[in-house]
Amino acid sequence: MRYSLASQALCGTITVSALAVPNEPVQKRVQHVDISSFKRFPTEDPQVFLDQSDSTIREFFNIGMFNDGPMDEFGKWLDRPQAILEEVEDKLELQFEKFEDQVEDFFEGISDSKDKEVVQSSKCQTKNQVREISRAKNPFPDFDDIFGIPAKQPPRQPSQEEEPQILPDSSRDANQTEAAAAAAAATCNPSNPNVRFEWSNYSQTDRTAFVQAIKCLQDKPSGGIQFNGSHNRYEDLISVHRGMTVNIHQTAAFLVWHRYFVWVFEQMLRDECGFDRAMPWWDETKHAGAFAASDVFTDQWFGNLPPMTSNGQGTCIETGEFAGTTLHIGPGSANTDHCLSRAVDESQTAQSNTDFTNSCLSMKTYGEFANCFELGPHGYGHNGIGAVMAEVSASVGDPIFFMHHLFVDHTFRIWQNANPSRRTTISGCADKANPCTPITLDTALSSNGIRPDLPVRQVLDTLGGTFCYRYDY
Structure with a gap:
């Protein structure tokens, strides 16, 4: 554990004080917290x-047909x-x-006459009907076999010496106008x-x-009194999320607002804490049922992931970069x-497994x-990590929140890639009013002034709006 000279001196002072007053009990740090009042996410x-x-x-998503690339x-x-x-006739x-020459060759190579009839029928219509294709022996062959694509290489890992990619708008002043943000978006290639x-x-x-960089935000003062309960810059984010909880969960704003919120978080890391690397994300499907074994939860990074105690309490995190963190916002209001x-x-x-994820990806509408x-x-991911992460309104208090929502956003982007x-389209209710306010492309997404409000239209397309990013797969 690292100590500054000041902290060493402070520890020394405490030690001397304790020795000088032997009858004074030494107060120990709390190890567990009652989480019975924490409101869990609906599932x-x-x-x-x-x-x-x-x-x-589901299988089309499973083989990576619509993943990022x-x-x-x-x-x-x-x-x-x-x-x-x-969607054709409700299916x-x-x-x-378009069909490639290689597809013609593949069709000719099908030996089973029934399969050939199915595929030929689809070919003549310039489309493959899902329910017909599913009857063929090989529902969807490997891309490499059909198109002669070279074997896929593992995702590129940025080298330590490599200059990181930084969003074009990473140095934007918080007061920059929406019009300027829209103009910057035109540069996205x-x-x-x-x-x-x-x-x-x-x-x-x-x-x-x-x-x-996250720790840096925790060490900076709050941005103002508008962030109720906040004691530091990171807690400003908790305050914003709590204040908007009602209308950003179980409404049509859920996906787009949280995409915007993660972007706001990224801009704070870059503008206020000098973060100059590519952003990470965490593929939870790789660790479904074994989150605690992921190297995200290690003493070097986000700290450990202990189980609930026998009497139903959460364990205070005393390892990792966020060891000993005291939160001032929540639980609840x-x-x-x-x-x-x-x-x-x-x-x-x-329940953060591939099959459940792909079941969602196979859904027709937004x-x-x-x-x-x-x-x-x-919801299962939040509740599975538990304690602070399971506390709906103030779950941002655990920095793993953003890794979780980067996974959510990755899945959202994959669903969008399929069409x-x-x-460019969205529907549903932007709030829980009765009657509700319909969400539109012009609906404003807000972070209570941390960064400029953005309309939904600039958030839906991560390669065509204010944003300019994709995922490595």
């Missing part, structure tokens, strides 16, 4: 969404066939934008965006820089000092996908 039985999903569509300057994939999912249908790297592909030095605590339940984290993921892997119209 739904996974089987409900599994029954709603289409197994063939390199694009040309026009936003076309470079490493996969150009295909989209479209999702896989349609290729889909073939050269910023890339968010999965934690396992993120270098050790980048990990250190990331967690220390209270402003009560309490420790950063966790209480993992791996039966809950197990509302269906948002509802599935919010009440599915998102370009998903980056």
Whole structure:
């Protein structure tokens, strides 16, 4: 553990004081906290969404057909066939934008006459109907076999010497106008965006820089009295989330507002704490049912992930960069000092699995996908980490919140990749009023002044609005 000279002197003073007054009891740091009053995130039985999903569509996501990848300057994939999912007669249908010569060769190579008839019929219509394709022996062959694509290389890990990619707007002043932000967006080139790297592909030095930048926000003073209960700059974010909790959960604003919120967090790291690396994200599907074993939760980074105690308490985190953190906002609407605590339940984290995620990805509409993921892997992930992370309004108090929501945003982007119209359309309620306010492309997303408000239209497309990023896969 590192100590400054000042802290060493302070420790020395405490020691002398304790020796000088032997009858004075030495106060120990609290190790556990009662979390019975913490409000947990709502979740739904996974089987409900599994029954709603289409197994063939799930498989298209499972093989990575719509995952993130390199694009040309026009936003076309470079490493996969150009295909989209479209709703036809109330069903999702896989349609290729164009057939390549290699596809013709593949069709000719099909030996089974029934399979040939199915595929030929789809070919003549310039589309593959999902329910017909699912009857073929090989529902969807490997891209490499069809298109002659070279074997995929593992995601690139940024070297320690490499100059990090920084968003074009990373140095924007907090008071910059929305018009200026829109003008900056025109410079985004889909073939050269910023890339968010999965934690396992993120270098050790980048990990250190990331967690220390978060710690930097915790050490800075609050931005103002408008952030109720906040004692530091990081807690300003907790205050914003708490103040907007009602209308940013279980409404159509959930996905777009949290995407915007993660971007606000990133801009604070860059502008206020000098963070100059690519952003990380955490693929929770790799660790479903075993979050505590992930190297995200180590003494070097975010600290350990202990289980709930036998009497139902959370454990105060005393390892990692955020050891000994005292939170001043929450639980709920209270402003009560309490420790950063966790209480993992791996039966809950197990629901952040690939099958549940892909069941959500197979949903047809924005509302269906948002509802599935919010009440599915998102809610189970929060509750699985437990304690502060499971406290709905003040869950931002645990810095792992942002790694979790980077996973949420990654999944949202993958769902959008399956059809370009998903980056330009939205529907549903922006709030819980009765009657509600419909969400539109012009609905403003706010962070209570931490960064400029942005309309939904600038948040939906991460490669065409104010943002300019994709994920490494």
